[in-house]
Amino acid sequence: MTERIVVVGAALFDSGRLLAARRSAPPALAGRWELPGGKVEPGETPEAALVRELREELGVTARTVARVPGQWPLKAPYVLQVWTAHLLPGSRDPEPLQDHDALRWLTPGELWDVDWLDQDVPAVRATLALLDSGAR
Ligand SMILES: Nc1nc2c([nH]c(=O)n2[C@H]2C[C@H](O)[C@@H](COP(=O)(O)OP(=O)(O)OP(=O)(O)O)O2)c(=O)[nH]1
Numbered sequence: 859m860t861e862r863i864v865v866v867g868a869a870l871f872d873s874g875r876l877l878a879a880r881r882s883a884p885p886a887l888a889g890r891w892e893l894p895g896g897k898v899e900p901g902e903t904p905e906a907a908l909v910r911e912l913r914e915e916l917g918v919t920a921r922t923v924a925r926v927p928g929q930w931p932l933k934a935p936y937v938l939q940v941w942t943a944h945l946l947p948g949s950r951d952p953e954p955l956q957d958h959d960a961l962r963w964l965t966p967g968e969l970w971d972v973d974w975l976d977q978d979v980p981a982v983r984a985t986l987a988l989l990d991s992g993a994r
Contacts, residue, residue: 877962938981
């Protein structure tokens with residue numbers, strides 16, 4: 859059986875807005891929007907991987923808050939798991955340093971204005987359900 863590899867995505871919130879990132883590669887995914895993040899490396903916790911990926915990809919310092927229940931299959935052997943996260947005080951503003959060519963802070967009314975990757979749609983919905991339930 860193939861080993862499952864976790865891709866962590868951040869539902870990064872600031873002032874009630876959610877950060878969406880537009881992928882610049884690979885060609886099959888370029889132009890679609892996702893939750894920033896990446897693959898968990900061997901020996902790394904998902905939370906540590908997410909903090910690392912946010913630093914590498916966006917130049918920010920952030921902390922994870924809560925796991926969003928559920929996981930979503932990506933191209934095998936990858937599976938997407940999501941954590942809510944916040945910028946730490948004093949963090950730089952996110953910039954598309956790696957893997958992305960645009961960023962948007964989405965207000966609640968704008969959440970579906972971007973062309974999310976298909977597999978991110980249920981993940982974003984589950985994130986909203988978690989927030990609606992009062993957990994943060
Ligand atoms: N980061 C992230 N990747 C996602 C999401 N949805 C989704 O299908 N993917 C896919 C895209 C990629 O095929 C894979 C994650 O790869 P990545 O390129 O972000 O990971 P990484 O930074 O560790 O990349 P690498 O250069 O080490 O390969 O998962 C998502 O919301 N966030």
